[in-house]
Each structure stands twice: as C-alpha cells, then as structure tokens.
Amino acid sequence: MSKTLVAYFSASGATERLANTLADAAGGELYEIKPASPYTNADLNWNNKQSRSSVEMNDKAARPAIAVPVENMAQYDVVLVGFPIWWYEAPRIVQTFLESYDFSGKTVIPFATSGGSGMGKTASILEKSCPAAKVLPGKKLSASASMSEVSSWVKSLGL
Numbered sequence: 001m002s003k004t005l006v007a008y009f010s011a012s013g014a015t016e017r018l019a020n021t022l023a024d025a026a027g028g029e030l031y032e033i034k035p036a037s038p039y040t041n042a043d044l045n046w047n048n049k050q051s052r053s054s055v056e057m058n059d060k061a062a063r064p065a066i067a068v069p070v071e072n073m074a075q076y077d078v079v080l081v082g083f084p085i086w087w088y089e090a091p092r093i094v095q096t097f098l099e100s101y102d103f104s105g106k107t108v109i110p111f112a113t114s115g116g117s118g119m120g121k122t123a124s125i126l127e128k129s130c131p132a133a134k135v136l137p138g139k140k141l142s143a144s145a146s147m148s149e150v151s152s153w154v155k156s157l158g159l
C-alpha cells in the first residue's frame with residue numbers, strides 16, 4: 001500500500017476545498033503549504049504590477065518561505081500537490097515546497113483550481129524543482145468538484 005500526502009497552497013480557500021475532497025478520495029493525509037508571510041488581498045492583486053504576487057511571478061527565482069515543514073516526508077510514496085493557477089502556472093511557493101525535500105522514488109501529481117486556465121506548462125516547470133520524482137501531468141479541477149468526480153480521477157491515476 002502506498003502512502004499519500006495531499007499538500008496544498010490556497011490563498012483564498014478554493015484549492016483548500018478541493019484538497020479536502022481529494023484527501024478523502026485518495027485516503028491521503030493533508031498538509032497545508034502555509035506561507036511564512038500570508039498573502040493579503042493587496043498581495044493578490046494581479047492588476048498591479050508591483051503587488052507581491054506579480055513581483056514573485058515575474059521572478060523565476062523567487063522562493064517565498066514556508067511557515068511549517070512536513071513531518072517526516074520520507075514516509076510518503078505519492079505526493080499530490082495542489083495550488084491556484086497564477087499567471088498560467090503554479091505560485092512560486094510550490095517550487096519552494098518541492099525544493100525542500102528529497103523526492104527520490106516518489107510520484108508527484110499536481111492539481112489546481114483556476115479562473116479558467118488549464119494546467120498549461122505547470123507540470124514541466126515543477127518537474128525542474130523535484131528532478132528525482134516521477135511527475136505526472138496532473139489536472140485542473142473545480143473547487144467544488146464532487147467526490148465521485150475526484151474519486152474517478154484518483155482511480156485513473158492507478159496509484
């Protein structure tokens with residue numbers, strides 16, 4: 001039996017909702033990727049080029065700090081990692097997360113919520129942050145995706 005972690009970053013609650021459903025569907029443990037410095041509404045303003053999210057997303061090297069690490073990452077075989085799509089990819093803090101652990105022998109599966117965009121190049125960008133992992137393409141789902149929809153996606157992964 002493989003052991004699953006459902007790690008997620010959620011700035012405004014949508015991805016958190018989905019992560020809860022996914023943790024039930026996949027029988028995984030939940031871990032929130034909490035920023036050391038939480039994002040304010042002003043930080044999330046994509047119309048402002050100077051906002052924190054704009055500045056971070058324009059800087060490929062930005063790695064916002066995480067408040068609390070995962071306890072014993074070694075025990076997990078599968079890591080589902082969820083986030084909102086920001087500017088067609090994953091927020092930089094997801095790269096902070098993936099660069100914080102040894103993912104040798106683990107399967108990493110991205111999942112996301114968005115205002116409409118799909119996964120785009122998300123998985124291939126994240127792959128560079130955890131080169132030892134097997135990274136699957138992942139999926140964008142609705143925050144309010146039903147248990148049966150999420151379960152059938154999990155089943156299709158053949159974990």
Ligand SMILES: Cc1cc2nc3c(=O)[nH]c(=O)nc-3n(C[C@H](O)[C@H](O)[C@H](O)COP(=O)(O)O)c2cc1C
Nearest residue numbers: 010011012013014015084085087088114115116117
């Ligand atoms: C800074 C920022 C950039 C975003 N960029 C995109 C985008 O490129 N495409 C899209 O469909 N939605 C975009 N969104 C919308 C979020 O992906 C969407 O609202 C998501 O469900 C929020 O998840 P959360 O509540 O877990 O933070 C963006 C939101 C923010 C705050």
